[in-house]
Amino acid sequence: MKPTIVLVSVDSNSVLLGARQFVNYLRELIDKYNLKDMVEVLETGTMGVYTQGVLMAVFPDDVYYSVKTVQDVEKIVLEHLLKGRPVLSLEIPKEKLKVVVEKEKVSAETRIVLRNVGVINPKNIEEYIARDGYFALHKVLTQMKPHEVIEVVKASGLRGRGGAGFPTGLKWEFTAKAKADQKYVICNADEGEPGTFKDRLIMEGDPHSVIEAMVICGYAVGATKGYIYIRGEYYGSVENIQKAIQDAYEYGFLGKNILGTDFSFDLTVRLGAGAYVCGEETALLESIEGKAGRPRLKPPYPPTHGLFGKPTVINNVETFANIPMIILNGPDWFKSFGTPNSPGTKVYSLVGNVVRRGIVEVPMGTTVRDLIYRFGGGLVGGKELYMVQTGGTAGTFIGVDKLDVPLDYDSFAKYGVSIGSGVILAMSEDVCPVDVALNTMQFFEHESCGKCTPCREGTRLAVQILERMSKGQGKKEDLETLKEIAKVTQEASLCGLGQSINVPLLSILQNFESDFLAHIGAKSCPRGVCEFVTPQKKKVKV
Template sequence: MKPILVLVSVDSNSILLGAKQFVNYLRETLEKYNLKDSVDVLETGSMGVYTQGVVMAVFPDDVYYSVRSVADVEKIVSEHLLKGRPVLSLEIPRERLKLVVEREKVTEEVRIVLRNIGMIDPRSIDQYIARDGYFALHKALFEMKPEQVIETIKESGLRGRGGAGFPTGLKWQFTAKAQADQKYVVCNADEGEPGTFKDRLIMEGDPHSVIEAMIICGYAVGATKGYIYIRGEYYGSVENIQKAIKDAYEYGFLGENILGSGFSFDLTVRLGAGAYVCGEETALLESIEGKSGRPRLKPPYPPTNGLFGKPTVINNVETFANVPQIILNGANWFKQFGTQGSPGTKVFSLVGNVVRRGIVEVPMGVTVRELIYKFGGGLVGGKQLYMVQTGGTAGTFIGVDKLDVPLHYESFRDHGVSIGSGVILAMDEDVCPVDVALNTMEFFEHESCGKCTPCREGTRLAVEILRRMSKGQGKREDLDTLKQIAITTQEASLCGLGQSINVPLLSILDNFREDFLAHIGTTACPKGVCRFEKPMKVKTKV
């Protein structure tokens, strides 16, 4: 190791801000100043909630910079790395540092899933191993029986982090008890929920944690084959996962007779075509099998009749990423975080009008207010918060009266606030709930696979009503019709896509009823933001 180490975030968000260009220029500049023999450059994953630039950290000086141009890189090299003088104009202030990069030192945040992200080169299996990577796999294979692994996951209380919150250990147990000549483990990395990007950053920043967990799961349930189903447009995730799988095979963590244990496991990547409905587990299985990604009728369920009709465990990226640490540290260690009914941590995606957008990992039970104002830095321009959508597009719309509701898997039942996939979409006072509802239902209409009538026709009708309302042509009875659509789709739709429509639609109608009533009997949106309030001007050729 050289005396100085420079870490640079090169996750997909940072790449859009020029991270790759900055890394290349950094290496060229180090060579120009004859510093390449004394400075190591390490590309790493996301280092935290995003500022307006790419995060670049210099160790052992423990200085973090926000880089926006190659000129900034030149300053850091010529001043800090060459002369030992930190560039104050680029340095991230210490009061901001806790929320941006030094997450492990903040008591409010606990990094279990994100513990390696921003700390290692995600393309280096050696660096993963150096931070206890694959130690959990060794422990499971040589110190635990398959049923003990499952019991540990059950005792930990880990629940599915994709949104449904089903007990992970129980799901594994169902598959373990099923009798079959072949079983599968599938990682749902489709992540089609708008505003959600946590799984992408996990795969970009720490792909081996997911792979290690899937191997452990395979050992526990008796599966010898696994698939990671990734959105095709997640280029960084696909690249890093494929590199990690290749390295895992070379090191003997995948393939025949893993580590001499007698257990074998093979892993393959399958790419999705961007269909939101393929986030539903049976539609995902259909897609892996080469069929159209449309949901199956349930029961039977995947734990007994899944991929190719065989018993299959399906968990999402964040769920799997918890597993190695639970196996290493034990169930009681995991249960010290979070709440009694929802142990552990949750990775939240902060989006919308917040100052600092990005991901944050905190114990279950954090409030919406803490996420927006403590970690998100409040609203851009100091504007007033008007509404928040929690849990993603299929989540709940709430007003400021519910900001102090603790977020866990019981919060929807107790307070009408969904945790879902972990999205916190903050919207300021300039947002119109009617326009937001229309945008939401247009998404569901577009993503409906059309297989069942309630979802296909219900979403279409809801969009028609909301478009009329956005133009000031709505009627009071339209609100009752929208509620009936929500109830019908929830009760009669084939899969989770249609069944979840009622959550966002009913919550926005109930919590922002006055905004909808204000659109009735008027010719324009009271806030002047609805897309369809002004008629389009059509140019006619003469």
């Protein structure tokens, strides 16, 4: 008789909701009621989007629960595991289950990056291998030459999923052609943009896919060393990646003479200290080298002059996670998803006022409307949608008139809607665009490294103007000044941080200009949302 499997989502978001406590209590109860021979508890990554509790699934019954308290855990053990009766009060309704576990639009066939997330135990390498893990690496090392690997990646049309969308195969080719005694492969896991957490959940749920892809990349470009640069605050990601690296060495997927071949590759984790600017590839290189994380002048570029001055490939987590499936299934298979110019899928972080927050993976070309209403379940409380930021803090602010824009790498040029890092921040009628713009520019001011004047002074000046405007003290000319700041920072800033400020600033000014104009000279927020900061009363001497 096969044991009952209880699968529990123990990603970092679930841990904040009590997942670790629930798992420990679940195991205690299983011991207490002598169910160890009949019930097995397994931990996994995120199961997709979040309800208000921790997702717990019971197989083979195929029942999913939303657990909020230890009392809920006890009910599941006493009723379902002992008596075989599902706890209806905790069960996720079937109509919601289709979206929660991606059984509708995001089917198994479209889950390329998230194919193992929420399915396997990320700390068990054998579960990864059982789902064709490291098969792509074996194929590459035994059946393909380095240039053939690059040609497959180029033919797939895979573009960088970190936001820039640069062709991945072309980047690999630049490094492969560079002459050097040492080359490097780096995974940029310094995910510092507010609202973006897809890479964190990928690493927590399927760390081996990233490792396998980096080894494949190393073989293709002639690199023998790699680094995964992770934000130090990503405790779950760091723990799972380090465990996966250790296991990969033990199983012969890392180290010398991998799989009995002449190819060797070593992999190390480096922790970031929480600087958003270190997500910029040259600042990241400086940080790994032990220097202050500030951008370098370009050219030269990392593919030829990267880490320690050597040729270096830098891709982000999501980009790497696509590689094993492309190798196994071929470029034509990958191009069967998405659009002609943006093949494949994209993982989105759904945040803000949506009912169901979390990550979903959909084909390129999916609309903003589908992401918010089909996968996100609409807005909390049935409120009206007022504005959306797509692509993260450095992305675009749009109104409801652009909800049917298909998201791909052409959507920004065609419709002014950015795909960026994959954030969909939905905001209801309870937000004020002026307040949102101020919050956004405060972030950029805080995260500017200060190395170049346009970014350092431009962000500071923009914050000062928006602070006045948020209090009703702005002038119409301030809008033109903000647009000028956006233009100057884009053209004159040293790195992508300053250069990207124009995207959120210009888009919110253009699409919500009436809100900014209404704030000028107002005594209170015209939308009745944000609170004006009134001057402090003078102290009266007694």
